[in-house]
Amino acid sequence: MRVATRPSLLSLDDALAQLLASASSLGCTESVSTFDADGRMLAEDVVSELQVPAFDNSSMDGYAVRSSQASWTLPCRLRVPAGHSPSALPEGEAARIFTGAPIPFGADAVVMQEDCTDLGLVDGVPTIRINVVPAKAQWIRRAGEDVECGAVVLARGTRLSPAELGLAASVGMANLKVAAKPRVALFSTGDELVMPGSVAPADMKAGSIYNSNRYFLRALLVRMGCEVTDLGIVPDDLAATKQALSNAAAEHDLILTSGGVSVGEEDHIKPAVQALGELHLWQIAMKPGKPFAFGRVDKTHFVGLPGNPVSSLVTFLLLVRPLLLQMQDTSNMALQAMPPATLLRADFDVPRADKRREFLRVRRNVDGGLDLFPNQSSGVLTSAVWGDGLVDNAAGQTIQRGDMVSYLSFAEFLK
Amino acid sequence: MRVATRPSLLSLDDALAQLLASASSLGCTESVSTFDADGRMLAEDVVSELQVPAFDNSSMDGYAVRSSQASWTLPCRLRVPAGHSPSALPEGEAARIFTGAPIPFGADAVVMQEDCTDLGLVDGVPTIRINVVPAKAQWIRRAGEDVECGAVVLARGTRLSPAELGLAASVGMANLKVAAKPRVALFSTGDELVMPGSVAPADMKAGSIYNSNRYFLRALLVRMGCEVTDLGIVPDDLAATKQALSNAAAEHDLILTSGGVSVGEEDHIKPAVQALGELHLWQIAMKPGKPFAFGRVDKTHFVGLPGNPVSSLVTFLLLVRPLLLQMQDTSNMALQAMPPATLLRADFDVPRADKRREFLRVRRNVDGGLDLFPNQSSGVLTSAVWGDGLVDNAAGQTIQRGDMVSYLSFAEFLK
Numbered sequence: 001m002r003v004a005t006r007p008s009l010l011s012l013d014d015a016l017a018q019l020l021a022s023a024s025s026l027g028c029t030e031s032v033s034t035f036d037a038d039g040r041m042l043a044e045d046v047v048s049e050l051q052v053p054a055f056d057n058s059s060m061d062g063y064a065v066r067s068s069q070a071s072w073t074l075p076c077r078l079r080v081p082a083g084h085s086p087s088a089l090p091e092g093e094a095a096r097i098f099t100g101a102p103i104p105f106g107a108d109a110v111v112m113q114e115d116c117t118d119l120g121l122v123d124g125v126p127t128i129r130i131n132v133v134p135a136k137a138q139w140i141r142r143a144g145e146d147v148e149c150g151a152v153v154l155a156r157g158t159r160l161s162p163a164e165l166g167l168a169a170s171v172g173m174a175n176l177k178v179a180a181k182p183r184v185a186l187f188s189t190g191d192e193l194v195m196p197g198s199v200a201p202a203d204m205k206a207g208s209i210y211n212s213n214r215y216f217l218r219a220l221l222v223r224m225g226c227e228v229t230d231l232g233i234v235p236d237d238l239a240a241t242k243q244a245l246s247n248a249a250a251e252h253d254l255i256l257t258s259g260g261v262s263v264g265e266e267d268h269i270k271p272a273v274q275a276l277g278e279l280h281l282w283q284i285a286m287k288p289g290k291p292f293a294f295g296r297v298d299k300t301h302f303v304g305l306p307g308n309p310v311s312s313l314v315t316f317l318l319l320v321r322p323l324l325l326q327m328q329d330t331s332n333m334a335l336q337a338m339p340p341a342t343l344l345r346a347d348f349d350v351p352r353a354d355k356r357r358e359f360l361r362v363r364r365n366v367d368g369g370l371d372l373f374p375n376q377s378s379g380v381l382t383s384a385v386w387g388d389g390l391v392d393n394a395a396g397q398t399i400q401r402g403d404m405v406s407y408l409s410f411a412e413f414l415k
Numbered sequence: 416m417r418v419a420t421r422p423s424l425l426s427l428d429d430a431l432a433q434l435l436a437s438a439s440s441l442g443c444t445e446s447v448s449t450f451d452a453d454g455r456m457l458a459e460d461v462v463s464e465l466q467v468p469a470f471d472n473s474s475m476d477g478y479a480v481r482s483s484q485a486s487w488t489l490p491c492r493l494r495v496p497a498g499h500s501p502s503a504l505p506e507g508e509a510a511r512i513f514t515g516a517p518i519p520f521g522a523d524a525v526v527m528q529e530d531c532t533d534l535g536l537v538d539g540v541p542t543i544r545i546n547v548v549p550a551k552a553q554w555i556r557r558a559g560e561d562v563e564c565g566a567v568v569l570a571r572g573t574r575l576s577p578a579e580l581g582l583a584a585s586v587g588m589a590n591l592k593v594a595a596k597p598r599v600a601l602f603s604t605g606d607e608l609v610m611p612g613s614v615a616p617a618d619m620k621a622g623s624i625y626n627s628n629r630y631f632l633r634a635l636l637v638r639m640g641c642e643v644t645d646l647g648i649v650p651d652d653l654a655a656t657k658q659a660l661s662n663a664a665a666e667h668d669l670i671l672t673s674g675g676v677s678v679g680e681e682d683h684i685k686p687a688v689q690a691l692g693e694l695h696l697w698q699i700a701m702k703p704g705k706p707f708a709f710g711r712v713d714k715t716h717f718v719g720l721p722g723n724p725v726s727s728l729v730t731f732l733l734l735v736r737p738l739l740l741q742m743q744d745t746s747n748m749a750l751q752a753m754p755p756a757t758l759l760r761a762d763f764d765v766p767r768a769d770k771r772r773e774f775l776r777v778r779r780n781v782d783g784g785l786d787l788f789p790n791q792s793s794g795v796l797t798s799a800v801w802g803d804g805l806v807d808n809a810a811g812q813t814i815q816r817g818d819m820v821s822y823l824s825f826a827e828f829l830k
Contacts, residue, residue: 034630038637050617050619052624053624054624055622059723082607082722083605083607083623084606085621099721099722099723100607100624100723101607102621102622141792145792146790146792146795146797161634162630162631162635162728162829163796163799163800165631166627166631166728166799167627167799169629169631170624170627170796172614172616174610174611174612190498191498191499192497192498193498196449196583196587196589197587198589200464200587201465202465204587206470207470207497207498207499207500208469209468209469209585210584212584215449215450215577215580215581215583216578216581216584219450219577222453223453308474308515313578313581339826340803342757342759342779342783364755368757377556377560382562382582384578384582385569385578388755409826411824411826411827412824414576414826414830415825
């Protein structure tokens with residue numbers, strides 16, 4: 001009979017290193033419209049075949065002039081709207097110019113219109129007075145100052161957000177080659193789980209709880225650029241579970257479950273995964289989120305998250321998120337597993353140190369410090385809703401009011 | 416003839432206040448599956464009709480006991496998996512219990528299995544030795560400690576993210592009432608604009624540039640929960656422009672353009688909007704992003720962003736984003752127009768102060784400070800791709816290396 005012993009705990013960094021070492025880029029790519037590429041990961045460098053700006057142009061509405069002009073009351077017959085190739089600027093004249101319009105040959109400065117007076121027709125000629133003598137090169141954006149021809153404007157492995165789409169479009173890319181979406185099969189496990197809508201709150205039988213993990217896991221997976229198949233509840237016997245996992249493995253890159261991964265819990269997932277591939281049952285020295293299962297079914301990755309909602313959420317952010325990024329990263333660049341932390345002032349105390357590295361749910365206050373959610377229980381999803389981030393607190397570390405602590409914003413994980 | 420004068424600049428705060436004062440919640444709501452509600456805004460409070468946890472339960476795999484037990488070698492015949500209603504714990508016994516399972520009547524503590532030794536059968540009875548005497552209430556999550564019955568778990572006006580979906584599901588909500596998606600018509604304006612894909616970089620004629628704004632604006636609008644109609648380029652004459660705007664207004668809540676809003680620029684949008692509704696041409700004391708047009712066509716909001724890509728991006732984040740949030744906010748709560756700023760160390764100098772409030776593109780470095788993108792030109796979209804946020808620098812303010820400055824993360828705007 002099995003004698004339960006206290007297993008040695010794995011550090012989060014070691015767990016992450018093992019996780020990422022066993023996984024690699026899926027290697028599949030597809031071409032998508034730049035319009036549809038938000039959140040995807042670039043599978044090849046975007047190289048500019050042109051310079052941006054393509055030509056010297058005005059960054060203001062105003063008048064193009066020679067900065068060496070002697071007199072500043074000037075005929076203004078030339079008019080340069082954006083999108084037009086101007087003729088040269090005649091000696092001793094100004095040209096009306098608009099933002100983005102090419103600088104006419106001969107001009108070397110732009111005076112913004114607020115610094116000019118339109119004198120109307122003088123001797124039958126439209127005339128302008130320049131009230132502020134311009135510096136050479138003033139209000140001119142130089143050709144190529146944004147992007148040089150041949151420059152890599154976006155590197156393979158870049159996760160695309162709106163600004164990246166704009167930059168790709170600015171060098172003429174109507175389509176982008178991106179990593180294929182990881183296909184993720186989501187299973188739920190746990191006899192106690194009831195789907196919202198299937199039983200009214202008043203009719204919930206004792207011992208039952210609503211399945212909340214499936215909701216946030218699906219939303220997180222979609223945000224990470226995945227295609228999610230919700231396979232519902234794990235079947236109630238081993239043979240059927242093996243069959244279901246095997247079927248899922250054939251069509252997916254990752255099988256994700258939550259619950260059922262504690263050492264002592266009995267479910268059919270563990271023996272089924274062990275029979276079909278391999279399974280590591282880790283005890284990670286982190287709080288929340290100690291039990292964590294990682295393995296594979298055939299060649300498909302398998303991850304079993306803890307069942308407590310906050311543990312499930314936090315282990316997703318700290319472990320599954322980097323795994324999914326790596327699966328989409330064809331660049332083999334060093335992966336930034338965690339978003340950058342910010343040092344902020346703790347406006348709370350943690351008088352008792354935990355043996356595990358702890359991720360406390362906190363919220364920035366109006367004074368620029370951090371408040372702590374009073375109930376840090378891993379079953380309490382309200383802490384993650386109330387909070388706007390996590391404090392990454394080292395094992396054995398107490399916190400005193402006023403200490404600078406390492407803050408990780410949820411927004412950085414979710415972007 | 417019009418005499419150009421330097422118009423007085425509007426402060427960003429005043430512009431935002433005027434913008435939000437002229438707009439209000441659209442008031443339309445719809446019910447969506449909780450699975451599909453990520454990024455949407457709640458249109459009614461979510462009130463819990465149950466307590467979470469619904470019952471006292473174990474937060475560990477282990478053994479449920481009486482903490483007042485005299486002897487710590489105990490028969491263990493009762494077994495409580497999650498999802499089952501247990502019978503009472505017999506006096507002087509322990510019960511095998513798993514994470515999430517209800518605490519049997521009589522037990523008042525859980526000992527985690529790592530602190531126990533399974534002795535197997537002793538005199539024919541399964542027996543366990545407890546190695547660490549438990550404190551009362553240890554590893555028990557109390558009924559209602561997360562959510563009390565009748566509590567508002569999510570307030571009307573909350574923007575939903577994955578954790579909120581999980582919390583809503585945990586109180587049994589299969590569907591959520593959310594604000595209808597704002598319907599946004601996106602127009603482009605500018606003779607110089609060419610759509611990527613329509614002309615190869617090598618064939619671009621002088622004066623032409625690729626339309627990049629449409630790409631990031633569409634992606635930003637989608638992230639803000641909008642339904643976007645891309646109406647392409649504004650027609651080339653006034654009557655057709657009026658017709659197009661009128662048609663768009665009938666079916667949309669906001670008409671958004673970029674370019675063509677500088678004081679001196681000529682396009683058909685301005686007179687068309689003026690004829691059909693009203694138009695304010697603001698000069699905002701901010702950099703990038705001075706020219707900004709706001710008005711309405713019939714009852715539909717109209718916003719004209721500056722044409723320079725960075726100006727367009729920054730004014731979207733600082734002005735259009737709050738407008739879109741307000742249009743979806745049925746709670747009339749005080750709106751947080753800007754995400755919370757963080758004070759971080761500038762690892763750069765800005766020796767010359769600007770007359771306008773400036774939003775500098777910066778990036779956090781590994782030392783926890785901020786680096787400045789060298790080219791802060793508003794035409795240079797690379798600054799927003801290279802950067803991970805903005806420094807909000809007051810008008811007339813220089814920055815010296817080591818100064819603490821107000822940092823706004825792009826991730827907080829985009830979440």
